[in-house]
Amino acid sequence: MRFPIRPIPVILLLTLSPALPRLAAQTSGNSAELQQKLNAEFTLTKTTDDRSDIVTAGSVLVLHKDGVVMYSTPTPAPSMNTYRDGRISANSASNIGKVWAHSLMHGGTVQDAAATPQRRFVSGEKFWVTGFNVQDDGLVLNVYSDPFSDVRYYGQIKFPFPKHSIPPTEEMIKTVEEVVTVAPSDDSADKSKSAAPAPAAPPSAPAAPAAPVAAMAAIPPPPPPTDSAPPPPKTIALGQTKDLVVANWGQPTKIVKLSSKEIYYYPDMKVIFVAGKVSDVQ
Numbered sequence: 001m002r003f004p005i006r007p008i009p010v011i012l013l014l015t016l017s018p019a020l021p022r023l024a025a026q027t028s029g030n031s032a033e034l035q036q037k038l039n040a041e042f043t044l045t046k047t048t049d050d051r052s053d054i055v056t057a058g059s060v061l062v063l064h065k066d067g068v069v070m071y072s073t074p075t076p077a078p079s080m081n082t083y084r085d086g087r088i089s090a091n092s093a094s095n096i097g098k099v100w101a102h103s104l105m106h107g108g109t110v111q112d113a114a115a116t117p118q119r120r121f122v123s124g125e126k127f128w129v130t131g132f133n134v135q136d137d138g139l140v141l142n143v144y145s146d147p148f149s150d151v152r153y154y155g156q157i158k159f160p161f162p163k164h165s166i167p168p169t170e171e172m173i174k175t176v177e178e179v180v181t182v183a184p185s186d187d188s189a190d191k192s193k194s195a196a197p198a199p200a201a202p203p204s205a206p207a208a209p210a211a212p213v214a215a216m217a218a219i220p221p222p223p224p225p226t227d228s229a230p231p232p233p234k235t236i237a238l239g240q241t242k243d244l245v246v247a248n249w250g251q252p253t254k255i256v257k258l259s260s261k262e263i264y265y266y267p268d269m270k271v272i273f274v275a276g277k278v279s280d281v282q
Contacts, residue, residue: 030166031134037169038132038139042182045128047144050074051154054128054144057256057263060183061143063125070127070145070153072117078142079118079155083179088157090120119145119153126183126258130154137164139172141180146258236271240278245271 045058051073069090071079081090121127131142138160145153159175161167167175234248245264246252252264252271261279264271272280 030169033169034139034166034172035134037173038134041173042129042132044132045130045144047130051144051152053152057128057254057265059129060126060256060258061129061180062183063121063127063180064123065179066122068121068143068155068157070119070121070143070155073144073152073154075116080158081155082158082160083175084160086178088179117151117153119148119151121145129180134166137161139176141176143180146261236278236281238278238280242273242276245278 042061043058045054046056047054065083065086065088067088067090068081069079071077079091081088127143127145129141130144133140133142138158140159141157143155143157157179159172159179166172236245236248242262242264249266252266254265256263256265260274262273264273270282271278272282
């Protein structure tokens with residue numbers, strides 16, 4: 001028995017067809033707005049291709065939750081940390097599988113992969129942000145650490161979208177700030193102090209009229225400068241203090257503080273201090 005095929009009314013098609021483009025545009029708009037907000041919130045750090053060092057320093061992040069796990073930078077796949085219900089859960093099975101597969105393909109064993117160097121970061125520690133990715137099911141931040149015993153670490157922090165739907169941008173940014181925020185610049189305290197108005201001076205008595213000044217004799221011109229030897233070249237060496245470096249090279253254009261390390265940036269070099277003394281010059 002055949003049932004007649006009834007055509008869909010033209011009015012229904014005209015009513016439904018504009019709805020789909022509007023829905024797609026709304027989802028795309030949320031993603032673009034979130035991406036734009038992230039670009040304004042974070043300055044990305046650029047690393048070398050092998051992730052062994054920093055090429056251009058960006059925003060320094062302060063961690064507010066315990067339990068972010070990162071792998072050493074030679075590891076082929078970064079660790080994955082997921083933030084859900086106010087807690088960080090680390091190392092998804094998919095990322096561990098990638099590490100094991102890479103180890104086996106290059107002649108290693110499962111035991112070698114299980115011994116991957118890693119570090120667990122806790123609240124109050126700092127690291128860099130090297131990228132962010134707005135995916136269909138969540139936002140992923142790529143993070144990168146300073147060296148610990150000459151080993152750098154990297155990983156990812158994922159913020160899942162509820163029901164695979166991008167929430168409002170401000171709500172998403174607040175969720176991210178529950179885990180990490182950008183560290184304030186070193187001169188923020190000085191700027192806040194200088195912005196405070198100076199106390200008004202007490203009223204003073206009117207100044208007495210100035211006494212007439214006698215005509216001064218003409219001052220002879222100074223003698224021509226004598227030839228002198230050029231100043232010695234500026235030097236920098238391991239173990240020098242910050243005061244000595246500033247005395248020789250002037251104030252740096254930028255200062256980055258990370259744990260016990262400080263980095264002074266000059267136009268053609270950067271000076272790394274550990275415990276207040278020069279430990280490296282790049």
